[in-house]
Each structure stands twice: as structure tokens, then as C-alpha cells.
Amino acid sequence: MGNTACVSEKLSENNLTVITEFFLLGFQVSQRLRILLFCLLLAIYCGTICGNLLIITLVSTSKNLHTPMYFFISQLSISDIILPTDIVPNMLHILLNNGGHVTFNNCIFQLYVFSASEAFECLLLTVMSYDRYVAICNPLRYTAIMTGGHCMILTVICWVFGWFIVLIDVMETASLNFCEHNIIDHLFCDLVPLIELSCSDIFIVHLEIYLLSIPLLIIPTTIIIMSYAYIVLTILKISSSTGRQKAFSTCSSHLIVVSIYYWTIFIVYIVPTKGRTLTTSKILSLLYTVFTPLINPIIYSLRNADIRKAVQKTVDFANYSWPLMQSNQIAKKKKSQLTK
Numbered sequence: 488m489g490n491t492a493c494v495s496e497k498l499s500e501n502n503l504t505v506i507t508e509f510f511l512l513g514f515q516v517s518q519r520l521r522i523l524l525f526c527l528l529l530a531i532y533c534g535t536i537c538g539n540l541l542i543i544t545l546v547s548t549s550k551n552l553h554t555p556m557y558f559f560i561s562q563l564s565i566s567d568i569i570l571p572t573d574i575v576p577n578m579l580h581i582l583l584n585n586g587g588h589v590t591f592n593n594c595i596f597q598l599y600v601f602s603a604s605e606a607f608e609c610l611l612l613t614v615m616s617y618d619r620y621v622a623i624c625n626p627l628r629y630t631a632i633m634t635g636g637h638c639m640i641l642t643v644i645c646w647v648f649g650w651f652i653v654l655i656d657v658m659e660t661a662s663l664n665f666c667e668h669n670i671i672d673h674l675f676c677d678l679v680p681l682i683e684l685s686c687s688d689i690f691i692v693h694l695e696i697y698l699l700s701i702p703l704l705i706i707p708t709t710i711i712i713m714s715y716a717y718i719v720l721t722i723l724k725i726s727s728s729t730g731r732q733k734a735f736s737t738c739s740s741h742l743i744v745v746s747i748y749y750w751t752i753f754i755v756y757i758v759p760t761k762g763r764t765l766t767t768s769k770i771l772s773l774l775y776t777v778f779t780p781l782i783n784p785i786i787y788s789l790r791n792a793d794i795r796k797a798v799q800k801t802v803d804f805a806n807y808s809w810p811l812m813q814s815n816q817i818a819k820k821k822k823s824q825l826t827k
Contacts, residue, residue, distance in 0.1 A: 506665035506684075507591045512672045513581035514769065525582045531781050532575045538784035539564035542794070549797040555633040556622070556737075557794075559615045560787055562642050563608065563744075567780035570604040573597055574675050574776045581674065591665070594676040599657045601776070602678065605752075606703050607649030612745050613707035614641045619738040620714040624721045652702065656695045663687040674769050675776070704752075711745060740787050747782060751775040 514521060546552045546561040577597070581587040589597070622629050660678065663685040673680040678696070682689045718738060725731045751774040788794050 506667075506669045508669060509589050509591065509594050509665075509676070509681075509684075510586060510670050511577075511581050511589060511674065511676075512586050512670060513578070513674055514766070515585070518585075521582045521585065525579055528575060528579060528582070528777060531777055532571055532579075535571050535777075535781040535784075536568060538781065538788070539567045541798070542784050542787065545794060545797045549800070551793055552797055555618050555635075555638045556615070558638055559611060559618060559642070562645075563611055563615075563783060566604050566608050566611065567783050570601065570608075571777055571780050573600040573604065578674050589676065594681065595657060595661045597676045598660065598678060598681065599653065601675070602653040602657060603650040605775070606653050607645055608748065609703050609707050610645040610649050611642070612741070612748065613710050614645060615741050616711040616714040616745065619741055620717055622737060623718050623734050649703075652699060656692065656699055659692050659695055663689065663692070672765050674772060677772065708749065715742065740791055743786050744783055748775065748779055751779060 514524060516524075542564040543561050546557045574597070577587065577589065618633055621632050625632070656678075660682060663682065664687045665684055666686040668684050671680050671684065682692055715738075722731050722734045725734060751771070755768070755771045755775065788798070
């Protein structure tokens with residue numbers, strides 16, 4: 488394949504060809520289907536950016552949303568902007584050109600941003616589950632525990648720890664030798680398809696993956712399960728059905744987001760891939776890189792009365808201010824004409 492020829496350097500010591508550029512195959516389908524996928528992904532990406540920017544703007548400008556829960560939701564929206572922005576633009580280029588080249592450094596950088604965003608989201612969803620636990624199981628002390636300072640510290644820890652801990656595995660991956668094969672049959676530089684091309688011993692990388700899954704997946708999952716176990720027990724103790732429904736509604740959106748997020752990761756990375764086609768794996772990878780960042784703001788918008796009210800206030804203000812601005816401009820023009 489002529490367009491998959493890689494830029495390479497020769498190692499004189501062992502006569503190996505070191506890969507400095509990869510070729511991402513993307514979806515090997517007809518041109519018409521690729522154009523349809525391009526339009527779909529572009530629309531989803533634009534919707535994701537607009538939806539998450541709306542959440543961030545509403546939380547920062549509406550006083551009713553200046554609470555710990557909405558602060559964490561805005562941080563989740565920031566992550567949901569970073570993740571698809573790291574993946575989708577290059578994915579669209581690959582779809583249009585039936586594949587595309589990416590340099591080794593850019594591939595590693597894409598892997599790092601993608602992995603760090605996923606790690607941060609795992610940690611933040613854990614913090615959000617703790618926030619819901621305190622709100623429902625210990626409501627009298629909620630304002631004392633979840634202060635603005637504590638929320639900021641927890642968020643900074645998630646950002647720093649999430650973006651630092653994956654750096655260990657990414658640096659180890661970057662130190663591997665890649666030779667002979669440079670074709671990645673995937674949509675982006677994901678970890679598993681990348682290390683499978685390496686001609687080095689990848690035992691250390693696999694060991695690091697398993698070790699890093701403890702603080703990034705196992706411990707957060709355990710905390711989330713325990714938090715919701717206590718939440719369910721507390722809700723069941725509420726005598727009135729109205730009280731139970733109100734208590735559950737405060738955490739239902741987060742529970743849906745957590746379920747979608749962890750189930751997609753579980754299906755892609757934990758479920759055995761034996762018998763799964765490469766096309767199926769690519770479609771599954773779209774779930775957590777493209778669709779999940781779009782679903783999150785939709786869930787929080789549709790199922791959250793406070794956000795819906797903030798949106799309605801914004802729309803009402805726009806409907807009121809726009810005619811007023813136009814009338815003021817007309818009055819100014821008439822005044823200027825009279826003075827002339």
C-alpha cells in the first residue's frame with residue numbers, strides 16, 4: 488500500500504527500522520458510508536461542544552447553580568470537551584481520506600490526552616458519588632463538609648492525579664521500539680492497538696496497566712458501589728414515597744452517567760475480544776470517545792429541573808433583551824437624524 492509507507496530511521500546497531508509515523512486505517516467502507524459517518528460525527532461533535540459549553544456557562548453565571556453538585560458537573564463538561572476534541576478532528580480527517588498518517592509524537596500525545604481525560608472522569612465521578620452520599624445520608628452536615636474549598640481541593644486532586652498517573656504508562660509506551668509494521672487498524676491512537684505493533688517486550692506495559700487499574704478503576708468503582716449502597720439503604724428508610732422520590736431524583740442523573748460510562752469501558756476493555764470483529768471494536772470505542780460526552784449534558788439537562796430553569800431564564804432574558812436592544816438602536820438612529 489503506497490500511502491502507508493512510513494517515515495523511518497535506521498538503527499545501525501541492530502539493523503532495525505524504527506517507526507516514526509503510523510497510518511490509521513479508520514473504517515474501511517464505501518465512500519458514501521464514510522461521508523455519512525463524517526456528517527454524523529461532525530454533528531455529534533458540534534452538539535457535544537455546544538451542550539457542554541452551555542452547562543459550563545449556566546453553572547458559572549446562574550447563582551442557583553453555585554452548589555457543589557453543579558460545580559462538579561461543570562468540571563465533567565470540561566473533560567467532555569477535551570476528550571472528543573483530542574479524538575474527533577483527526578478521526579474526521581481519516582474518514583474523509585480513507586485513512587491518515589499521524590507522527591509518532593502526535594500519536595503518543597493523543598494517547599496521553601485521551602487516557603488522562605478518561606482517568607480524570609473516573610476520579611471525578613467517584614467524587615460526585617461521595618457528594619451525593621453526603622447530601623442524602625448526612626444532609627445536616629452537607630454544607631459543612633462540601634464547602635467551596637473542599638470541592639476545589641477534590642477537583643484539583645482529580646485533575647492532577649488523573650493527568651499524572653497515566654503519564655507513567657504513556658512514557659513507558661513511548662519508550663517502546665516500533666519496527667516493521669506501522670498500520671494501526673483503529674480510529675485513533677488507543678493503547679492496546681498501539682502496543683501490539685511494538686517489537687519490544689511489552690510485559691512491563693501490561694503490568695503497569697493492571698497496576699494503574701487499581702487506583703483508576705477498582706478503587707473508584709468500589710467507592711461508587713459503596714456510596715450508592717448507603718444511598719439506597721437511606722432512601723428505603725424514608726417513610727413517604729414523595730420523600731423517597733425526591734431523594735432519588737437528586738442522584739439519578741449521576742447514576743445514569745456512571746452506569747453508561749463504566750459499562751462502555753467494561754465492554755471495550757474487560758469483556759474478552761475473542762470473536763469480536765475489528766469493526767465492532769471500533770464502533771464500541773466510539774461509545775466512550777464520542778457518544779458519552781454528548782449524552783452527559785443531555786442527561787443532566789433533561790433530568791435536572793434547576794438546569795432547565797436556568798436555560799429557560801436565559802432564553803427569556805434573550806427574548807426580552809433582543810427587542811429592547813433593537814428599539815434602542817432605532818431610537819438612537821432617529822435621534823441622530825433629528826440632530827442632523
